[in-house]
């Protein structure tokens with residue numbers, strides 16, 4: 114298939130491009146490039162077959178010509194970025210996505226795999242049972258609201274010939290060519306490595322389901338290749354059966370991996386009310402070929418080896434190379450990006 118991957122220059126994108134290409138698909142990447150230079154490990158970057166430098170808000174019919182499936186990752190991709198300007202989050206994450214999806218449908222694209230998020234469950238009220246795909250939405254941020262609205266809008270666009278699929282990913286972890294340390298496991302591992310103190314800025318009790326980025330990419334591949342009858346307008350929670358962890362358990366797993374590091378539960382409330390346990394059985398039984406392989410312990414070991422091989426210090430890991438919001442602020446400060454998050458060189462760089 115010819116697959117258009119939006120957001121291929123982000124954290125998950127490089128891994129998705131690699132896995133889709135390994136499976137024999139032709140991949141075009143489309144991205145504005147906010148994080149183009151935020152490279153953690155150039156060896157991990159497999160280029161797409163073709164690249165379009167484009168703002169999602171400017172996608173046109175030509176970008177979708179000859180495309181069989183769209184994997185849509187491009188977004189303001191976490192809660193802090195979403196709060197920068199909630200109206201822009203709506204415009205980029207929801208309006209631009211629905212416009213692109215309508216163009217895709219017109220162009221004959223048959224599948225759209227949408228990177229949604231377990232954040233849509235937010236501060237779940239009923240925590241007696243893990244949340245299935247039928248659980249009520251309880252989004253607690255502009256980011257999560259945008260994912261709910263986009264899922265609903267995409268569902269309305271579904272037709273016999275056009276199947277959107279919603280992958281509600283758990284919080285990601287793992288090493289990518291464009292790594293991020295603003296995610297819980299990656300962040301705690303970086304604290305352990307650079308200071309020996311694994312700082313948990315809460316009482317450690319919130320539940321946070323986790324998933325490795327290679328397992329997200331495996332779900333993307335499965336959702337792109339599945340027969341329409343298995344995935345048409347369906348939502349799937351993406352993670353392993355053992356993916357639900359409390360933050361203090363994540364910290365302790367990191368502590369076991371980094372010799373000499375100790376867990377520091379500060380007890381502050383870091384302003385993040387999210388806590389939810391998620392049921393992943395639908396994807397595990399009904400998404401053909403999806404067999405996630407990454408446990409928490411394996412992820413700790415991967416991060417440990419990457420961190421030990423490099424020279425990352427505390428200042429580095431908190432820098433704009435690894436913290437998305439800092440990179441956006443930097444682009445604005447140096448005048449490369451305007452208040453609407455439009456990169457100034459896009460017009461010239463676009464094809």
Ligand SMILES: NC(=O)c1ccc[n+]([C@@H]2O[C@H](COP(=O)([O-])OP(=O)(O)OC[C@H]3O[C@@H](n4cnc5c(N)ncnc54)[C@H](O)[C@@H]3O)[C@@H](O)[C@H]2O)c1
Nearest residue numbers: 120122123124125145146147168169187188190228282285
């Ligand atoms: N990382 C996670 O824990 C996680 C969990 C659940 C869901 N997701 C979703 O998966 C997707 C990918 O996540 P990620 O962690 O790789 O995000 P990321 O922020 O690292 O990458 C997003 C990419 O989208 C691009 N982009 C943003 N706005 C754009 C615009 N207007 N036009 C063109 N490109 C634009 C950025 O340049 C970036 O390369 C996102 O939709 C995110 O919401 C991520």
